[in-house]
Amino acid sequence: MKFKKESLFFLKDLKQNNNRDWFSENKSIFIEAQSNAKELFESIKEKLEEHDEIGKDKLFRIYRDVRFSKDKTPYKHHFAGSFSREGARLRGGYYLRIRPGESFAAGGFFKPEKEDLLRIRKEFELDDSEIRDILNNKKFKNYFGGKLEGDELKTAPKGFDKKHPSIDLIRKKAFIAIRNFSDEEVISDNFVAEVDKTFRILRPFFDFMSDVLTTDLNGESII
Numbered sequence: 001m002k003f004k005k006e007s008l009f010f011l012k013d014l015k016q017n018n019n020r021d022w023f024s025e026n027k028s029i030f031i032e033a034q035s036n037a038k039e040l041f042e043s044i045k046e047k048l049e050e051h052d053e054i055g056k057d058k059l060f061r062i063y064r065d066v067r068f069s070k071d072k073t074p075y076k077h078h079f080a081g082s083f084s085r086e087g088a089r090l091r092g093g094y095y096l097r098i099r100p101g102e103s104f105a106a107g108g109f110f111k112p113e114k115e116d117l118l119r120i121r122k123e124f125e126l127d128d129s130e131i132r133d134i135l136n137n138k139k140f141k142n143y144f145g146g147k148l149e150g151d152e153l154k155t156a157p158k159g160f161d162k163k164h165p166s167i168d169l170i171r172k173k174a175f176i177a178i179r180n181f182s183d184e185e186v187i188s189d190n191f192v193a194e195v196d197k198t199f200r201i202l203r204p205f206f207d208f209m210s211d212v213l214t215t216d217l218n219g220e221s222i223i
Helices: 005-016 020-025 027-048 114-126 129-135 138-144 191-201 203-213
Strands: 054-059 079-085 093-098 103-109 175-181
Touching (some): 005 027, 027 079, 103 191, 114 203, 129 138, 129 203, 138 175, 138 191, 191 203
Antiparallel strands (some): 054 079, 079 093, 093 103
């Protein structure tokens, strides 16, 4: 299964013609591109289920909610979808976006709940050696640059020392690993395999964070 060049061209054209009249005139092309995207995401899910337990998966709609946005363009010029891990003991989720010139695969914790965020910060305050080992792993560096993306505070959160050695991690409000893909990679024959390989390399990070979020600071299970 591959993402077709024609589907990528549709997204490029949509960016330049993001209006309802053009979209209506090209609805049949959109339906073909969307079908291609659905098949691609289904192939990725099948690969994921060979090595992880996946609960919900979702291909997001191309229609934008413009009610509270200054940008009134009606359509997203990308296809994107997510794959959530199954159950209370497996934390984290996978994400893929295909947008001309701005495609990426990602995984992690985009908006942790307040309690989860505090638990993660407390873990890094207590001991950051395990997460540092994961980030410094050669494969993680090759695929994700050895770092976590996401919004962060400008200073230490309340109750934490701004001079703590792990303050770079403690300040974070999200913990996301991202690998970018070129257009050539997206339409290549081995794109699904590369996305799956990318997601496999996230597993040590997910396993560590799942352990953190299902135990207290003494390592005792809370589920």
